[in-house]
Amino acid sequence: MASHRRPKPAGRARVSILTAAAATAVALSSQSGAHADPAPTKDQVKAQVDALNEQAEVKTEEFNAAVEKEQNLQKQVSQIQDQVARQQAQVSTIQGSLGEIAAEQYRTGGIPQTVQLMLSASPDSFLNQAGAMNQVGSSQADVLKAFKDEQGKLDQQKHEAEQKLAELDATTKRLKADKEEVQAKIAKATALLESLSQKERDELAAAEAKAAAEAKAKATAAAPSTERASRDSARTDVAVNVPAGTHAAAAIAAAQSKLGSPYSYGAAGPSSFDCSGLMKWAYAQAGVSLPRTSQDQRGAGTNVGTNIANAQPGDLIIYKSDASHVALYVGNGQVIHAPHTGAVVRYESATMASINAIVRP
Template sequence: MASHRKPRTRILTSPGSRRTAAGLTTAALASVTLLSQTAEAAPSRPQQSIEEVKQKVDDLYRQAEVATQKYNAAKEQADEQRGTVDRLLDDTARRTQKMNDARRQLGTYAAAQYRSGGISPTVQLLLARNPQQFADRSHLMGQLTGAQKKAVSDYQEQQAKAVRQRAEASRSLERLTETQASLKESKKDVQAKLAEARQLLSRLTAQEKARLAELERKKEAEAKRKAEELARKQAEKERKEREDRKQHGTPDPGTGTPDGGSGGSGGSGGGTSDDGSYATKAAKALAFARAQMGKPYVWGATGPNSYDCSGLTQAAWKAAGVSLPRTTWDQVKTGDRVATKDLKPGDLVFFYNDISHVGMYIGDGKMIHAPKPGASVRVESIYYMPIYGSVRPA
C-alpha cells in the first residue's frame, strides 16, 4: 500500500557534508547577527539633511527669542515689584516711627500721672492688651483730657496703618519671589535653546557648513529681491503723490510747500498732518539705531554695549523722546497699525506669529535690527523673516 507521508529530507552523513553544513550555518548566523545589529543601530542616529538642521537651528533661535521676551517681561515686572516693596518697607519704617512717637507721648502722660499718685486711665490703657477695647469704654475715655484723647487716637491710628502696611509689604514680597522664580526659569529656557543650537552647528562638517552658508545666501538673495520690489512700489507711489500735490497745489506733508519732495522711499501712509513731526522723531530714533551697528546681540540686553531686538527698538525711540514698553508683545500694541506697503522709516516691523522679533524700518524694504545670538546689529531685508505686522509708535 502506497504511503502518503512526505518523504524525509536526506541527512548528510559524510564528514565533508557535515563540515559544509556547519559552515553554511555559521555564515547564516553571522549574517543574521549583522543584519540585526545594523537594524538596531540605524534608528539611534538618523541622518539629517542640512536643510533639516538649518530649520531646527532656526526654530531653536526663535524659541530662544520667545523665552527672551518672557524673561524681559518677568524682569520688568520684578523691577517694578522690587521698587514697590522698597517703598512699602520705607513707609512701614516711617509709620512704625510715628507709632513709637505716639506711644512715647502716651508714656509721658502715664509717667506724670503715676508720679502724682494712683493708676490713671492712661496707665491702664498702656497696660491693656487691647487698647481698642479700653478706648471703647466711654466712661473711662471721659476721664481723659483732650490732649490725652488725641494721643490715644494717634497711637491707635498709627498702629492700624502700620499693621496694614506690613501686610501689604509681605504680599508684595511674595509676588516678587514668584516673579523672580519665573525670571530664573525663563533664563534657563533661553540658555538651553541656545546651547542646543550651538551643539547642532558644532557637529557639522566643513562641507555641511559650506552648504549651510549657501542656503543662507539664497535666503538673503530672495529677501533682497522682495525688498527691492517693495522699494520700487513705494517709490512709484510717492512719485504719483508728489505729482498730484503739484497739480493741485497741495502742500507737501512736513514741508508746508507744494511739491516739497520728502526724499527717500518708505511710503507716505496717507500723508497725515503730523507727518513732519513723526519724520523728525523717526530720524532721531534711526540715527541712534545706526550708531549701534556692529554691537552684539545679547539676549535680555538694553544697551549701551549690546542689545536684544526689543531692547534696541526701545532704546532708539527713547532717544527720540518716545517711551516704548520692554517686550515685543507690548511694543506691538503701541501706536497705529501700518500696512507693509505703507511703511515709513522709523516704523516697527514684527515677525512670526508669536511676535518674537522686531526691527526698525529704514526704507527701501530694509530694517535695522539685532538679529540673534552670534550676530551684531545690522541692516537686513524685512522679508528675511515672515512678517506679522507693523506699527507706527509716535
C-alpha cells in the same frame, strides 16, 4: 577496558538551527547598521537651529519682562520700606505720648477726686484742676484713637511689604529659570552648528550675509545712499524717505548706526542688542521711551493694522502670534532688526514672518 567511541556527528536539524541563528545575527547586525540615524544634513541642521532660535527669542522676551518686573518690584519694595520706617516713627511718637499720660495717671490717679478735694487746702483751685483733668481725659481718647489708626496703617504697610517681597522672590526665581532655558536652547543650537563641517558652516554664514545684502539693496533702491564710518567700512546706510528732525528719522539713524552689532539676549545696547532692546535703544536716542518687551511695544503707539503697505518709516513691525519679535521699518519693504543669537543687527525683508501688528510710536 573502556571503549573509545567517536562523538556522534551533529544532526542535520541541529546544524540547520545553528546556521539559521548565525545568519539571523548577521542580518540583524547589518540591519542595525543600515537603520542607524544618518547625520542630519546642512538644511536639516539649519531648520533645527532656526526653530531653537525662535524658541530662545520667545524665552528672551519673557526674560526681559521678568527683569523689568523685578526692577519695578525692587523700587516698590524700597518705597514701601521707606513708608514703613516713617510710619513706625509716627507710631513711636504717639506711643511716647501715651506713655507720658499713663505715667501721669499713675502718679495722680491713685487718689479719688473726692479725697483729693477733702485734702486740698484750696478747694476752688482743686475744682479748676479737676475741670482741666476732664479735658485731659478727652485728649487721652483722641491720642489713643490716633495710635490705633497709625498702628493699623503700619500693619497694612508691613503686610504689603511682605507680599511685594514674596512676589519679588518668585520673580527672581522665574528670571533665573528663564535665563537657564534660553542658555540651554542657545547651547543646543550652537552644538548643532558645530556638528557641521567648516565648509557647511561657511555656506550657511554666506547665505545669511547674501540675504542681508539683498535686503539692503532693496532698501536703497528707491532712495540715495551715503557712506558712513562703521565697524564695516563697506556698509551703506539707507537714506529713507522720512522728514528730517522727526523722532522716526532719529530712531532710524540710531538703528543704522548699530548695523553689524551682535545679537545678545537681554541686551539693550549700546554695543549689543536683542530685538526689543534695539527698538528701545534706537527710540531712546530720539527722545522717545518705549517699553522693554516686544509684547509691550505692541501697545506703544497707534496700531495701523498688519498690511505692510500701510507702514511708514519708523514704524515698529511686530511679528508672530505671540508678538515675540519686533523690527524697525525703514521703507521700501525693509526693516532693521536684531534677528537671533549668532547674527548681527541687519536689514531684512519686512515680510520675513507673519506680521502681528504695525505700530507707530
